[in-house]
Amino acid sequence: MALRITVIGTGYLGATHAAAMAELGFEVLGLDVVAEKVETLSAGRVPFYEPGLEELLRRHVAGVAGSTGRLRFTTSWEEVGTFGDVHFVCVNTPQKQGEYACDMSYVDRAVDSLAPHLTRPALVVGKSTVPVGSAERLARRLTELAPAGEAAELAWNPEFLREGFAIEDTLRPDRIVVGVRSERAEELLREVYAKPIAEGSPFVVTDFPTAELVKTAANSFLATKISFINAMAEVCETAGGDVVKLAEALGHDDRIGRKFLRAGIGFGGGCLPKDIRAFMARAGELGADQALTFLREVDSINMRRRSHMVDLARETVGGAFLGQRVAVLGATFKPDSDDVRDSPALNVAGQIHLQGGQVTVYDPKGMENARRVFPTLGYAESALDAVRGADVVLHLTEWREFRELDPQVLGEAVARRRVLDGRNTLDPVLWRKAGWSFRALGRPTA
Template structure:
């Protein structure tokens, strides 16, 4: 008996999530077609180039994009929904769900548009798999819409398969996930997804089968828990500063408790990025719509603590330079919301830099990968080509994104360039003793001043 052909995969939306998923599916041996409605993005990817910085992604893409010498040819890109519908057996929807302007709720317009464009073209059995982070209840609505619009009717099924990518580790997280969660309504849908993820499952990745609402809730619940842990240690940093305690030693001590664990317990200027803040707010908004808003009122304080960290860093800087920022030269090391990424969306580092600038400081920023994106959002800030150039003649240096490059800086060399040897560590990753040995006044959030 002939072996059944492997399902062919499409990926709708080739941003950060989609481009990574498409390249990873090709790496797992599938024929993959990626779609985006932006022609320039498709052209970039078709050349084996990525429009964002993600370690390992460009190399993975070039191993599989059709037409590149030596590549497997299993991956190509298009702007045509007709081509996608004809090609694919499993269609992954990886479009963005940003926060609505002026509201906490998620904007579902991109997901709705993708489904409305694809469904009327499905003339043979297909599985549409949502990976975007959506408000709970969305999959039920979208499944009904899919069955209504698809010529093949109920043979066009929906499944929900949330993503758990960490920026900077997205390729690893896709190829070797710590868990695979699928919300399905049929054995056929489950079987297809088991086939798609056969490689990671064979390596031991847990495969968790749920209903639609639970699958949707897993991502928002996980992000809310991580945000709670980060804001908890930042709240402890505030208490440590008031009581002259050391939040780094506190985090170390409580992290040894297996029930708590040490991850995400580094106090600093808080979280940002394109996921955690907006997912937290969308979760609160959706709970309110469901009449369960009281269950998540604590998330409002989590969000508040997080935003307060940024203001606190500005206040700390102002006090450190004598009570006024007017005319002060401030060097900011870091613009991205985290290291190993060029993502500056809702970046605490860039937000602090912007606030300092608005209060009269002359701010110069350096980041290893995020300069172009930062300049697009805050063109009025100064930008330098290196850390050394950024700190030249500075009255104070702020460390706001924990890049490895910054941990390896030479305090003596930087000390020769600055006007004042004053360093504020907003990420608690620099060694105070090392900097103080070279004559720097060193202050870190939630730690003793000396």
């Protein structure tokens, strides 16, 4: 009999995982405690932007014309417990208010709500990013609460999704990591991921702690690499170097590689910042805090980039923002997403606004979410509208649309042709040729 899969939590991770599991051929039931979210997904709509996800959802969600009908959504824990053989827990683990530590309340609540409905053998698979040691505790809790007892097993299968590439990362992952305690759990997960494994995705079997550590270690490494090149940008600013050429030269060394070596205003989003802070907090609890003290500097460098962009913009407009019109291109933390969580672009825009600047923001996908976070900023319907009358233009999210802008056309709309490239993706030659004063972070001589 074919496995039936449930996905608990239908946010970014859960909705993507549910649609991808249906694409792999499984009958899937997604659960969320928010009825409005269930209604939206059941109608074949995604309440956030991820390229290709809505099309994938509509291909499988029951009730949509022409769909396979393999995917449904519910608010009923009892229905989920009865339906599923493998239950993926995909709920959020945000940073605790006023602390570095991770808030485990959503994961705990999911296990406590699901377990009493597990009356037959089942595998519960954690995908949420959690502090090391959580799986051990949750496995005990699951056995204690489930009527099936030890036949209700736990496994840990961390996610490695990149926003903008989530479908690809789920259907064709660069690795599948599973923390398991039995051959049965491993066999079930090999069955779930049979197609990606057959297509060449490595399948790495570990214990619980290692599986939990893989995600936080990976994010910590990526954050460190980004902050390293941003630290080099600070040195280039004072030494007169060009951080883009420096990164190019470093990237030719295959021990280092080119990825994540673009200097700019730093990283943001719902993962990297909170994950490295939670990792530091957990290391402290385990008595290994000295092992991760370098992450404090990684975090510090990252936050400093935002302040540096604000300082550079203030210097560009003559030393004060009062009465100055500032156009900000970008609100999301990265392109191909509508996610503004801990967005460096929006943070910079907000700081300038609080210092008296008249800020107008444009983003291809993040406008609605940006308005919720910063309702007092000005918003425009296009890049051209955003720059009208501007004294300086800030490029803060590297959308392709912004790289393809015509600086000559924009130049006719602004008050002064001054642009600051916070992502090092604009062509300085092209912009200067159109009469712009061009400045990029870490490239004082470019």
